[in-house]
Structures are given as C-alpha cells and as structure tokens.
Amino acid sequence: MQPGYYEIGWGGHIVPKSSYKDDPIYSEVAGPRSALRSEETGQVELVLGIRPNGAPSLHLTIDQTRLLSRAIYIRKYSPAPPSDFISLSPISFRYEEELKKTVLKFKKNSFYSGAPPEVGRSRGLFEQQRVLYRLILGEIDLAKFCLSDPSWMDKFKVVSLFANTWDKDGRPIEERRRDPRILDLGWYEAELLSPTAPLVLHHFELDVKRGLRNGKNITRKKLENSETLPLGDLRAKLRELTQNLEHTILLVYDWPKTLSILHYLSVNCDHWRDDGLRSLLLPDNPNPDYRPPPRHHNPRDPRSRQRSLSPSPSTRLRSPPPPPRRSSVHIVDISALCRLLSITFPSVTEAARRLGVDVKPNEMCAANDTELLVRMWMSMSQGPAIDEQTQRRSALNLQALQQGTRNTAPAVEPANEDDDIDPNNIDPGDIQRASRDARGTNPYDELLDEEDYDEE
Incomplete structure (x- = not known):
C-alpha cells in the first residue's frame, strides 16, 4: 500500500461526522478514551511533518484513521505522500487540549508560506536528528514514519x-x-x-x-x-x-x-x-508496491538486519554508466x-x-x-x-537568567503561568549568529598580554 498522511486541522483531510467544528476530532484523537492512546506511555503519538518551507503540520497515518472511522470521515482527496515532507517524526500528546493548541498555533503562523528554502532545511534537519536518535535506540515504528531499511x-x-x-x-x-x-x-x-x-x-x-x-x-x-x-x-x-x-x-x-x-x-x-539526512532516513518516491520494513527494527539485534537478495541472472541490455556516487x-x-x-x-x-x-x-x-x-x-x-x-x-x-539577576534587578511583576512562549511567533530570519566587530588590528598585538599567554 502506498504510504500517506492525513492532516489534522482546518483545511486538512479529516472532518468530524457530528459537527462543523474540529473539536470532536481533538477528542477522538487525544481524548481520554482515544483508540490511539498507548498503554505503555499513556500518550498519543502522531506524525509531525516538516514541509520544504519549514511549515509544520500534524498527521494521522492511514492505519490510525481506520481506528477512528466511527467518528470521522476523510475528504475525497488523497493523503499527503512522504515525498511532500523534508522530515516525518514523532510528536506526542497527553490531552486533547494540548493537541488543539498545537494545531491552532501551526495554522495561525503564516511566516513559513514565504520562507526561504534554508528555513525548511534547518527545521527538517532538527527533526531528522530526533528520528535518528530513536533509530539508534530501536524505539521507532519504521512503517509509521515511512523510514528506509535501517541496516545502513x-x-x-x-x-x-x-x-x-x-x-x-x-x-x-x-x-x-x-x-x-x-x-x-x-x-x-x-x-x-x-x-x-x-x-x-x-x-x-x-x-x-x-x-x-x-x-x-x-x-x-x-x-x-x-x-x-x-x-x-x-x-x-x-x-x-x-x-x-x-x-x-x-x-x-x-x-x-x-x-x-x-x-x-x-x-x-x-x-x-x-x-x-533525508536521503538516509526516507526512501525515494515509494511506489504503490512499496513494502515498509518491519514495524520495529532493533539495529543491535543481528536477527533484525535484513539482507538484500541477489537478483537472478538474466540477459540485460547494456545500461548507461551510473552517475557519480554522492x-x-x-x-x-x-x-x-x-x-x-x-x-x-x-x-x-x-x-x-x-x-x-x-x-x-x-x-x-x-x-x-x-x-x-x-x-x-x-x-x-x-x-x-x-x-x-x-x-x-x-x-x-x-x-535561570531571572534567578541570576534577582539580586541586582528591580522587582518585576511575575509572569502569568498560563501565558505561552509561542515558538511559532519567532521569525527564524531574526535568529542570526552574532558576529564580532572587526577591529582591524594586528592579531598578535596582545600576544604578550599575561591574560592570553602562558610562558612555556
């Protein structure tokens, strides 16, 4: 079966059967009686997709939507294929309110619609590290996140x-x-x-x-x-x-x-x-005959390591030379x-x-x-x-900063614990590494300064 992902939230693939609002979806997906809740962790694990422009979105797999079919239906268009994303990674929720807040934050942030490609690459790279770490531990569902055979x-x-x-x-x-x-x-x-x-x-x-x-x-x-x-x-x-x-x-x-x-x-x-790391983690354009690797692969267990079968000998036309190896x-x-x-x-x-x-x-x-x-x-x-x-x-x-300056700074009104620090309001273009002012001096002018030089 072709892998695919159904987006949650306004304008996505999933619509509740009982309401014009999305609230029933949040309840079905992350409510206390959710069929998706893990008995082991007590949380609901969804799929976080990062698109090429850096925009995040939350998704259900095809298997997950089937578990919720009594309360939702799917719009008449195809799920998003893995090729739509730079990364596919796990994201967990304890309560339906957490899920709702996250979906609304993602939807209201319009920065990524015009973000340069490097924003998407950097955000995707971050999530790729999270996937790689869980692969190292053998604690990720390979089929759920459309991951390549990890024997590499x-x-x-x-x-x-x-x-x-x-x-x-x-x-x-x-x-x-x-x-x-x-x-x-x-x-x-x-x-x-x-x-x-x-x-x-x-x-x-x-x-x-x-x-x-x-x-x-x-x-x-x-x-x-x-x-x-x-x-x-x-x-x-x-x-x-x-x-x-x-x-x-x-x-x-x-x-x-x-x-x-x-x-x-x-x-x-x-x-x-x-x-x-996308070329390592995700297969290139999986076709309808794509067969995902076993759901859980423990790279430390030799029995989990799959060996590719040698093709049977056959007469073949001479193929062009392969492109240079990357x-x-x-x-x-x-x-x-x-x-x-x-x-x-x-x-x-x-x-x-x-x-x-x-x-x-x-x-x-x-x-x-x-x-x-x-x-x-x-x-x-x-x-x-x-x-x-x-x-x-x-x-x-x-x-930590407030604690470090408490004795020197004037008293301020304590922050409201209900107020969110919303990372989606941060413009990634503003996050630049501060560079030093060039002073144009001889780099060895201060070589003999006792604070920068050890006599040996």
Whole structure:
C-alpha cells in the first residue's frame, strides 16, 4: 500500500461526522478514551511533518484513521505522500487540549508560506536528528514514519570535529577565515550505534600557538596522547583522517567556520553533504508496491538486519554508466540546531550550558569539545519536537537568567503561568549568529598580554 498522511486541522483531510467544528476530532484523537492512546506511555503519538518551507503540520497515518472511522470521515482527496515532507517524526500528546493548541498555533503562523528554502532545511534537519536518535535506540515504528531499511546504520560512524581559534584575533572576518589562528584541534570517532563510546580520540596542538589561551582564567588542557605539531604535520594528520572518510555523520560547530579551517589545512571536503539526512532516513518516491520494513527494527539485534537478495541472472541490455556516487559524509551543524532553539552563542561551552549539558568553562581542550558536541547532539535529539523544545528551553533559560539577576534587578511583576512562549511567533530570519566587530588590528598585538599567554 502506498504510504500517506492525513492532516489534522482546518483545511486538512479529516472532518468530524457530528459537527462543523474540529473539536470532536481533538477528542477522538487525544481524548481520554482515544483508540490511539498507548498503554505503555499513556500518550498519543502522531506524525509531525516538516514541509520544504519549514511549515509544520500534524498527521494521522492511514492505519490510525481506520481506528477512528466511527467518528470521522476523510475528504475525497488523497493523503499527503512522504515525498511532500523534508522530515516525518514523532510528536506526542497527553490531552486533547494540548493537541488543539498545537494545531491552532501551526495554522495561525503564516511566516513559513514565504520562507526561504534554508528555513525548511534547518527545521527538517532538527527533526531528522530526533528520528535518528530513536533509530539508534530501536524505539521507532519504521512503517509509521515511512523510514528506509535501517541496516545502513551498521556501517555508519559518528565523527565530531572541533578546532579552537584565538578569540582576540581582530582582523576582518574574511582574513580570519582565509588564515585562521588555530590553537588546537580535536577528532572524535565512534560507531553510530554507540555514539558515546569513542573508538578514536585525537588532540592536536599547533606548536607555534601552544602558549596562547582564550582568556585570563582559561587553562589549556592536554590528554595523555595529545600531540604538539607544526602546521605542516597537522595538515598531514588531518588529511590522513579524512582522505577515505565515508559513511559518516559529521558533527561540527559553525560549519562555515569549520569549512574555512578545513580548507586552510588542505582538506578536500567540498563534496561532503550539508543537505540533511533525508536521503538516509526516507526512501525515494515509494511506489504503490512499496513494502515498509518491519514495524520495529532493533539495529543491535543481528536477527533484525535484513539482507538484500541477489537478483537472478538474466540477459540485460547494456545500461548507461551510473552517475557519480554522492558523498556519504553528512554534516550536522550543532550551532545551527542551537539557533533553532534560540540559543545563539559563538562559544560552544556557553551553548552547551544553555542546553543543560555539564561543562568546564575554565578549561580549553578541543578533544573535550568534540565530546561536548556529541552530548549536545544527544541532548537535542532525545527531546520533544522542535517547537515544543524551543518553548521549554526558552522558559528554562529565562528562569535561570531571572534567578541570576534577582539580586541586582528591580522587582518585576511575575509572569502569568498560563501565558505561552509561542515558538511559532519567532521569525527564524531574526535568529542570526552574532558576529564580532572587526577591529582591524594586528592579531598578535596582545600576544604578550599575561591574560592570553602562558610562558612555556
């Protein structure tokens, strides 16, 4: 059967039989007696679709609509196919009122109707991480979200790459990108199915910069296997690590900056993919004969791994040569995911702290920062859907800010707990990473400043 999704809400596919309003739908879908409620979690899991312009919408699968057929009917047009969406991911509701509020928020937000494609890609990328995390755990219904056979995960790995540069470099940004002042670089590598168990962890310091530090109270840390190298050797090391890189989810913080560092270190990375994970997660244009994989796939269980059958030999016409194989290195920019949650800091340490990840703010070690990126990735991926997560994290960070300034700020009227922080009212175009003012000074003018240099 061709997979498809029926949209909930005004103008969608589903209409109640007993009323001109949508309220009976909310009750049937997420009310206390809903046939869709999980006995295990007590919640109702629906499908969140992100369209190419970034617009979110809530959907029922064909199987779910059949369970509700006594109270609803379907308009006479086809369900939305998976190809309409950048991502299809789980979203859960406890009560019908939660469902109603979410549908109304989605419907009243008109920003996405004219949003540029990058908004859709970034929002879709966020939801793709949530799907990937649940695939790693084996806790997602493959057929429900039209997911590809996940046996590809067996040969994939996670690589985290991070480089510290000198904070007090005051040159124009174009010059800093062309000739970055790298202090150290970290490389973290693990199996995708065990992302927190690194198989490889490298830490390289650039010898001519080994005395520099980013601040008076910052201490540079080393690992037991840290290496201090001249620039030429660092280039050779990184080329060795990347020359055969494939089947990789690559975590970085600030991809444009990382790209300039890789170019500076003579790494050929222009063919790596920054267009999201859709090609891994969703099949291309499933046809009417599409057969979804088993509903639940545990990638850790060898019995769940499906092997493709070899085609029987037959006489075939000579086919044209295949197109060039696309790179299997998929970039995930952690800073871009943070910006979607209104966490906008150039410092990876501060962004991690706002995500609730434990940090050591007075230490600098790029290898430790690569591990930090993995924990940040997991913190966001294991959370709720993007708009709900934005709302929750904004409220928590606002509360922390208010507590931190309580002794210095004048008293203010307490917020009404019933007021929502509506992430749909945030214009994604306004969420931009703050860049530094270019001071145009010699980057080494302050080299001997005792707060930025360690005598060795």
